[in-house]
Amino acid sequence: MPENPTVPRAEIVVDLDAVRHNVGRLREIASAERPVAMMTVVKADGYGHGMLPVARAAREAGAEWLGVATLDEALALRAGGDTGRVLCWLTVPGEDYAAAVAADVDLTAYSVAELDEIAAAVDGTPARVQVKVDTGLSRGGAARADWEAVLSRAAELEAAGTIRFTGLWSHLACADEPAHPANDAQESAFRDALALADRLGLAPEVVHLANSAAAVLRPSARFGLVRCGIASYGLDPAPGHTGDLGLRPAMTVRARLALTKPVGAGAGVSYGHTWVAPEDTTLGVVPVGYADGVLRHAGNAVSVWVDGVQRPVRGRVCMDQLVVDLGGELPPAGTEAVLFGPGDAGEPTAQEWAEACGTISYEIVSRVGGRMRRRHTGEGER
Numbered sequence: 001m002p003e004n005p006t007v008p009r010a011e012i013v014v015d016l017d018a019v020r021h022n023v024g025r026l027r028e029i030a031s032a033e034r035p036v037a038m039m040t041v042v043k044a045d046g047y048g049h050g051m052l053p054v055a056r057a058a059r060e061a062g063a064e065w066l067g068v069a070t071l072d073e074a075l076a077l078r079a080g081g082d083t084g085r086v087l088c089w090l091t092v093p094g095e096d097y098a099a100a101v102a103a104d105v106d107l108t109a110y111s112v113a114e115l116d117e118i119a120a121a122v123d124g125t126p127a128r129v130q131v132k133v134d135t136g137l138s139r140g141g142a143a144r145a146d147w148e149a150v151l152s153r154a155a156e157l158e159a160a161g162t163i164r165f166t167g168l169w170s171h172l173a174c175a176d177e178p179a180h181p182a183n184d185a186q187e188s189a190f191r192d193a194l195a196l197a198d199r200l201g202l203a204p205e206v207v208h209l210a211n212s213a214a215a216v217l218r219p220s221a222r223f224g225l226v227r228c229g230i231a232s233y234g235l236d237p238a239p240g241h242t243g244d245l246g247l248r249p250a251m252t253v254r255a256r257l258a259l260t261k262p263v264g265a266g267a268g269v270s271y272g273h274t275w276v277a278p279e280d281t282t283l284g285v286v287p288v289g290y291a292d293g294v295l296r297h298a299g300n301a302v303s304v305w306v307d308g309v310q311r312p313v314r315g316r317v318c319m320d321q322l323v324v325d326l327g328g329e330l331p332p333a334g335t336e337a338v339l340f341g342p343g344d345a346g347e348p349t350a351q352e353w354a355e356a357c358g359t360i361s362y363e364i365v366s367r368v369g370g371r372m373r374r375r376h377t378g379e380g381e382r
């Protein structure tokens with residue numbers, strides 16, 4: 001039986017007005033010097049925000065492109081009714097490239113073998129294909145020694161009418177550290193790849209290098225399109241380097257206390273008794289745990305907002321629950337506990353959680369889920 005919808009045990013609330021605002025704001029920032037197209041990256045279920053509602057909000061805010069990692073994600077966008085340009089960039093041999101072509105998805109190829117496999121799946125309509133070159137991340141993308149072979153093959157397939165070469169792109173390793181020398185080196189390598197493509201007679205429809213951090217901090221990396229993920233969700237893409245970008249965090253995670261109770265000095269809390277009450281206090285049981293995507297590292301590290309005060313998590317995060325120190329207050333069971341949110345009311349932010357857990361906000365928001373419900377506000381508005 002569904003729970004009473006008015007009192008969920010735990011829920012993720014996603015503000016689609018904030019997503020629309022952020023996409024518009026990022027366009028303003030990235031197009032300050034010259035207009036560039038916007039790709040909103042909605043992989044990993046929209047960084048935990050819900051891929052389809054976020055995709056709709058991004059389109060409403062003018063995103064010309066959506067970006068996803070896997071082909072399954074791209075096809076899910078189509079199944080959900082999205083008809084705009086969609087780029088996916090992480091496939092393995094044997095993927096259903098025919099389905100991708102039929103769904104008008106832009107694929108990304110890293111190798112000659114991948115181009116050939118895509119070409120073999122073409123039956124009439126040419127496949128839209130972009131080539132990704134590795135300019136120094138040493139992850140996906142054609143190794144420099146293979147650029148010429150891959151781009152030459154793309155040119156042949158395009159001349160044969162088998163593919164349409166829709167883009168050339170790469171990805172930065174250190175965009176969130178704007179002074180890191182790898183940024184200049186990668187951009188320079190990318191310009192070499194563009195020159196090579198030009199020499200081979202290729203005219204990519206879009207050329208792109210920048211993720212959120214580079215879109216905001218590195219005008220020279222914007223080219224014709226920027227791929228914005230984390231900043232679209234209102235989170236800082238380069239903490240310590242950005243100043244106020246005017247973004248609004250879209251996700252709030254809240255739960256209702258299952259129990260509150262006093263404990264005496266010396267009481268050990270949660271598994272392993274990694275925290276022992278130094279004096280008499282009161283505790284609240286929050287009914288979410290690591291199976292709901294709350295990192296176990298949050299134990300003894302983060303705070304949760306209860307009745308207008310940030311209360312520290314004590315002891316280990318368990319599979320289904322965690323414990324907060326209410327400092328002598330004894331609010332009733334059912335009282336709201338906000339794990340993180342935009343921060344406007346004084347609740348912790350995903351960025352604060354990330355710092356406390358030794359990770360990045362991306363991991364905090366993309367992991368949260370499990371048995372929590374997700375609810376969207378601002379749906380269908382413009």
Ligand SMILES: *Cc1c(COP(=O)(O)O)cnc(C)c1O
Nearest residue numbers: 041171211212213227228229230
């Ligand atoms: C995830 C991803 C992005 C988005 O990065 P953000 O830092 O979240 O803006 C852009 N490009 C590629 C290739 C990605 O994998």
